[in-house]
Amino acid sequence: MRLHEYQSKRIFAEYGVPIPQGDVARSAEEARQIADRLGKPVVIKAQVLVGGRGKAGGILLARDPAEAEVMAERILGMEIKGLTVGKVLVDEAADIVQEIYLGVVIDRAAGRPVMMASSEGGVDIEEVARLTPERIVKVTVDPFLGLREYQARELAFGIGLSRAYLRDFVRIARGLYAAFLGSDATLAEINPLVITAAGELLALDGKMIIDDNALFRHPDLAELRDLAEEDPYEQEARLFGLSYVRLDGEIGCMVNGAGLAMATMDLTKLYGGAPANFLDIGGGAKAEKVAAALRIILSDENVKAVLFNIFGGITRCDEVARGILAALEEVKPQVPMVARLVGTNEEEGRALLAGADMVTAETLAEAAQKAVALAQGRMA
Amino acid sequence: MSILVDKDTRLLVQGITGREGQFHTRQMLEYGTQVVAGVTPGKGGEWVAGVPVFDTVREAVAATGPNTAIIYVPARFAPDAMYEAADAGIELVVCITEGIPVLDMVRVKAYLQAKGTRLIGPNCPGVITPGEAKVGIMPGHIHIPGPVGVVSRSGTLTYEVVHALTMAGLGQSTAVGIGGDPVIGSTFVDILALFEDDPLTDYVVLIGEIGGTDEERAAEFIAAEMSKPVVAFIAGRTAPPGKRMGHAGAIIEGGTGTAAEKIAAFEKVGVRVASRPDEIPELIRELG
Numbered sequence: 001m002r003l004h005e006y007q008s009k010r011i012f013a014e015y016g017v018p019i020p021q022g023d024v025a026r027s028a029e030e031a032r033q034i035a036d037r038l039g040k041p042v043v044i045k046a047q048v049l050v051g052g053r054g055k056a057g058g059i060l061l062a063r064d065p066a067e068a069e070v071m072a073e074r075i076l077g078m079e080i081k082g083l084t085v086g087k088v089l090v091d092e093a094a095d096i097v098q099e100i101y102l103g104v105v106i107d108r109a110a111g112r113p114v115m116m117a118s119s120e121g122g123v124d125i126e127e128v129a130r131l132t133p134e135r136i137v138k139v140t141v142d143p144f145l146g147l148r149e150y151q152a153r154e155l156a157f158g159i160g161l162s163r164a165y166l167r168d169f170v171r172i173a174r175g176l177y178a179a180f181l182g183s184d185a186t187l188a189e190i191n192p193l194v195i196t197a198a199g200e201l202l203a204l205d206g207k208m209i210i211d212d213n214a215l216f217r218h219p220d221l222a223e224l225r226d227l228a229e230e231d232p233y234e235q236e237a238r239l240f241g242l243s244y245v246r247l248d249g250e251i252g253c254m255v256n257g258a259g260l261a262m263a264t265m266d267l268t269k270l271y272g273g274a275p276a277n278f279l280d281i282g283g284g285a286k287a288e289k290v291a292a293a294l295r296i297i298l299s300d301e302n303v304k305a306v307l308f309n310i311f312g313g314i315t316r317c318d319e320v321a322r323g324i325l326a327a328l329e330e331v332k333p334q335v336p337m338v339a340r341l342v343g344t345n346e347e348e349g350r351a352l353l354a355g356a357d358m359v360t361a362e363t364l365a366e367a368a369q370k371a372v373a374l375a376q377g378r379m380a
Numbered sequence: 381m382s383i384l385v386d387k388d389t390r391l392l393v394q395g396i397t398g399r400e401g402q403f404h405t406r407q408m409l410e411y412g413t414q415v416v417a418g419v420t421p422g423k424g425g426e427w428v429a430g431v432p433v434f435d436t437v438r439e440a441v442a443a444t445g446p447n448t449a450i451i452y453v454p455a456r457f458a459p460d461a462m463y464e465a466a467d468a469g470i471e472l473v474v475c476i477t478e479g480i481p482v483l484d485m486v487r488v489k490a491y492l493q494a495k496g497t498r499l500i501g502p503n504c505p506g507v508i509t510p511g512e513a514k515v516g517i518m519p520g521h522i523h524i525p526g527p528v529g530v531v532s533r534s535g536t537l538t539y540e541v542v543h544a545l546t547m548a549g550l551g552q553s554t555a556v557g558i559g560g561d562p563v564i565g566s567t568f569v570d571i572l573a574l575f576e577d578d579p580l581t582d583y584v585v586l587i588g589e590i591g592g593t594d595e596e597r598a599a600e601f602i603a604a605e606m607s608k609p610v611v612a613f614i615a616g617r618t619a620p621p622g623k624r625m626g627h628a629g630a631i632i633e634g635g636t637g638t639a640a641e642k643i644a645a646f647e648k649v650g651v652r653v654a655s656r657p658d659e660i661p662e663l664i665r666e667l668g
Contacts, residue, residue, distance in 0.1 A: 106563065109592070111564075113486065125634075144487070181483065184483055213455065213479045213482065214481035214482075216456065243625075257626075258626025258630060259532070259533065259535065259536065259538070259627070260534065261625070263657060266617040280626040313519040313522075313536065364540065364658065365656055365658055
């Protein structure tokens with residue numbers, strides 16, 4: 001679960017990381033009031049869960065409250081990468097002398113958190129990693145020791161930070177690591193961490209991704225989920241315990257298992273079509289769940305054919321077939337469908353579907369070819 | 381031989397009295413696996429399918445001498461189950477559980493490594509040596525014994541590939557599901573090394589997917605350390621960046637972890653990459 005900038009920075013502040021004064025506004029009028037209260041020039045920042053807000057015109061400077069209202073008006077309602085801006089963060093503007101990057105992620109290869117710092121702050125860190133990897137300094141954290149002070153010092157010296165800021169930097173690095181750990185994050189970053197003209201370190205921008213699997217022990221963080229930022233169908237899928245991602249092709253896919261679901265998508269492409277979605281119905285396949293999955297797939301108007309690919313293991317094919325039949329009763333799709341059932345009780349499953357208005361296939365390749373042909377109107 | 385599990389495996393089932401634990405205990409017994417004990421705290425003294433249940437792993441170890449544990453407990457209790465197995469001296473732990481927080485796995489992995497306990501998973505289908513032992517949730521009947529080692533990050537996609545191998549008359553030495561999470565106990569490289577040393581494995585099939593760089597490191601390892609031929613399949617060529625594809629670990633982040641990069645890494649070291657699961661048997665046949 002990705003958090004907004006203002007949510008991330010508030011969490012950082014709880015762990016002692018200094019952030020600019022500011023607040024969130026949902027209207028231009030509120031933005032003016034916040035700017036008035038702060039009594040100094042402000043930055044108005046669109047709060048949407050995508051990168052590249054600055055380039056899209058979603059971050060503007062305002063000298064006074066009147067200008068803050070105008071700028072907020074301009075940003076609110078703006079579309080950035082398909083998301084409508086519903087909130088802006090109004091922060092005191094900082095007088096920036098230097099921009100640094102500081103972040104913690106899980107290093108999958110090491111199986112441990114790694115903290116990274118770079119003198120190239122304020123830009124996309126992945127770009128820095130690609131073009132000038134030598135500008136990034138890393139320390140791997142032992143999960144039983146946590147981030148040690150010497151490691152934070154190594155980062156500071158590694159990026160050539162002036163000694164005057166060493167103590168503050170170490171405090172901020174340890175605070176960021178504590179925020180990462182305390183929130184069960186998979187990423188926590190400050191970009192940029194700035195040195196101001198007044199000689200202070202300040203977390204100007206922040207980003208956090210919280211581990212969905214850990215939300216059960218963070219009810220407060222779970223409440224931060226911004227439903228307005230999520231695809232409504234992906235939300236509905238989550239309620240039914242389905243894993244669904246909408247794509248832009250024309251073949252709806254319903255598969256058991258994530259790896260097999262991806263392989264099924266790939267095969268539609270191999271045979272000249274394109275997948276409309278990723279959908280893993282998971283283990284078991286009760287009628288209610290299959291019906292929900294089918295409804296979600298068909299809610300996408302681009303879908304021209306539906307492909308069911310079930311490899312029965314512990315999940316029995318006859319049980320899935322019954323689920324499909326019940327779902328068809330309820331949903332009554334208007335597009336052609338291809339079903340491929342293999343594994344435990346496959347004969348019973350296929351017999352059940354024989355009466356339904358469905359094309360059947362023996363292999364995954366055959367099923368994908370048939371679905372593509374049907375979607376393209378090449379097969380009756 | 382084969383790797384990890386065989387007819388001499390003495391298995392302990394953690395979470396044996398739960399719905400999943402009971403069901404799969406019966407399935408594993410039917411397959412011929414020696415299930416010697418189960419553990420569910422507070423249910424010591426009960427029996428499941430003729431298997432004695434203990435309150436703690438330590439008691440189960442003292443009474444029945446298992447060398448391998450399989451874990452079917454819910455995500456919030458699974459880390460504790462893994463620590464308990466390691467502290468009781470179990471050599472191999474297979475964790476089926478899905479949904480364990482990644483920072484818990486960071487600590488579990490570090491702790492088990494220090495103890496010298498090998499971990500497979502979590503979020504995996506387990507390990508099977510056809511005809512000898514099934515330690516997992518995979519359908520046993522699709523497997524036949526033979527010379528192909530299989531290692532995969534997926535569940536049902538592995539069954540699909542195994543099914544294709546079996547249909548083509550290519551049996552499996554051992555099939556290992558290493559799991560779909562970002563932090564897992566054993567990686568491709570760990571399992572490839574075991575297959576390289578296993579006299580009963582002549583070929584290896586590696587089934588990867590988007591996310592992370594485990595496949596890239598496997599490609600390097602194959603080039604530097606392996607004499608046995610490897611055929612690969614990578615799922616997720618059509619997956620978009622930034623979206624998690626079901627598995628917690630299947631996500632293209634910061635432009636890395638794409639299927640194209642992984643396929644290129646394998647092809648660069650001469651590993652053939654199948655474009656469809658059912659092309660894998662053909663590619664193995666072509667190896668001779």
